Ligand SMILES: Nc1ncnc2c1ncn2[C@@H]1O[C@H](COP(=O)(O)OP(=O)(O)O)[C@@H](O)[C@H]1O
């Protein structure tokens with residue numbers, strides 16, 4: 207229950223090929239995150255799986271059965287939209303009950319399930335309100351409630367947290383992760399935020415212009431990115447890229463160094479530079495260091511540092527923390 | 540306008556227009572009320588006198604009054620039903636992406652720009668005429684007896700003509716409402732297992748309810764005073780079969796030159812319109828609240 211396989215799936219809108227031939231398989235119970243910059247086709251891919259868009263070619267298999275032409279409702283998937291897509295004229299109770307009513311369940315059964323979902327999502331006190339009378343986080347929960355009562359084979363989330371403020375986003379992230387632990391249902395989650403991807407996923411699918419750049423667990427992507435794009439996309443602050451002579455020394459066209467792998471050393475070190483901007487976060491200090499012949503490096507140092515604009519420092523990176531890429535951007539192993 | 544000061548200033552500023560509007564309404568209304576208590580017939584000038592409620596008594600006990608009252612309500616109701624159901628269906632159709640959408644939309648709106656007298660004449664002579672009308676030709680082509688619409692179903696015919704005129708209005712309002720419906724909601728409902736019919740009933744219709752309310756309220760105001768279409772087609776006949784209150788007031792005051800009786804009829808029409816408005820707001824007014 208809940209495995210999804212895409213085979214040679216493509217999608218065109220008119221002349222524009224949004225999804226070039228793409229293969230992907232999702233194992234039952236996995237939490238899969240599609241991540242990539244805006245406009246790369248994440249939503250389109252999700253909607254192809256949901257059945258809200260027809261594939262141009264290729265097949266979609268759900269639970270080993272061909273579902274390419276199946277209607278959305280027949281696929282047994284539930285979706286949470288970015289805009290929540292709650293029914294504004296119905297109470298929270300009716301919103302959550304809607305899929306059950308459409309499935310023709312009897313009223314007692316519907317009440318039982320709705321109350322159960324409301325309990326799980328802390329919505330019991332709000333059941334008789336309209337969506338317009340709820341806060342963003344509560345609306346999000348109603349949307350999730352409407353999805354879970356159906357007991358679907360898989361959940362599809364399309365950037366569900368992007369309309370929430372930062373603190374709430376962290377909370378909801380946890381709640382969705384907990385929900386996944388509890389239900390152990392396949393979840394496909396779309397986001398442009400690599401932090402959400404790294405924190406929630408069992409498996410991350412990095413997309414660019416419809417192409418899958420890399421598939422792997424969060425730490426696989428962090429430790430061995432397949433190319434420059436993935437290396438730059440995963441990790442915060444962004445990886446430093448250095449080209450030219452400095453890269454040639456390591457036998458690569460481009461080398462990448464993560465800010466957190468740069469160590470500040472007293473005298474002898476790899477690169478000597480001056481601090482431009484220093485961002486003091488308390489737990490960390492981000493330094494933007496201008497190094498001659500290398501460019502500006504971002505350095506992430508733990509804790510508080512008494513460094514400021516104009517200070518001269520030396521930074522070093524351990525040899526095994528240097529990522530090497532060839533001319534066309536692929537990683538050199 | 541938060542402060543008391545600015546509120547007072549605002550009241551002061553709008554007072555001239557309020558007073559003007561009030562005068563605009565009060566003068567003709569009080570003159571009508573005044574005439575309605577007079578015996579005032581243009582055929583016998585100089586005999587005006589105060590006769591109390593006699594005009595009202597005369598108007599209300601006229602058998603034509605009850606015929607006109609029910610005709611008025613039937614006409615309003617019939618047109619509302621046709622335009623709202625037809626308008627919703629047309630709006631659904633026009634909302635689909637079709638070739639030449641712009642032209643089709645203009646064609647649909649066109650009847651609204653035709654003057655009531657003209658459209659009534661066109662319907663009377665070119666469609667409903669039992670000898671030359673299109674309907675008569677169609678009936679003959681199918682081997683049926685042509686039906687004389689205006690003679691045998693006068694109220695229905697007038698209803699049809701008026702509905703044709705108001706259909707574009709309803710369609711337009713409902714179409715804009717339809718276009719403001721969030722597509723995500725429809726897709727969510729589709730994922731939730733709602734078929735096209737359930738989506739229409741549970742998502743589209745509730746979304747349209749406010750627009751439908753607006754259509755009902757605005758159309759009712761205009762439909763209570765339909766006149767030109769009746770004058771041009773049936774002259775209120777045969778008998779009183781297609782006479783509404785407005786036409787009855789006209790017949791009273793201008794055909795019989797009875798200004799007093801006509802004024803009494805006018806006042807009764809105003810009272811009726813207010814009763815209708817009261818019940819309408821009671822029934823559907825809550826749809827207008829945000
Ligand atoms: N219905 C559509 N018609 C035409 N182009 C579309 C449609 N939906 C999406 N696109 C295009 O497909 C690309 C991917 O869109 P989308 O999947 O929404 O990106 P993402 O969700 O990753 O931001 C975009 O360039 C967008 O303009």
Ligand SMILES: [Mg+2]
Nearest residue numbers: 248249250365
């Ligand atoms: Mg998107």
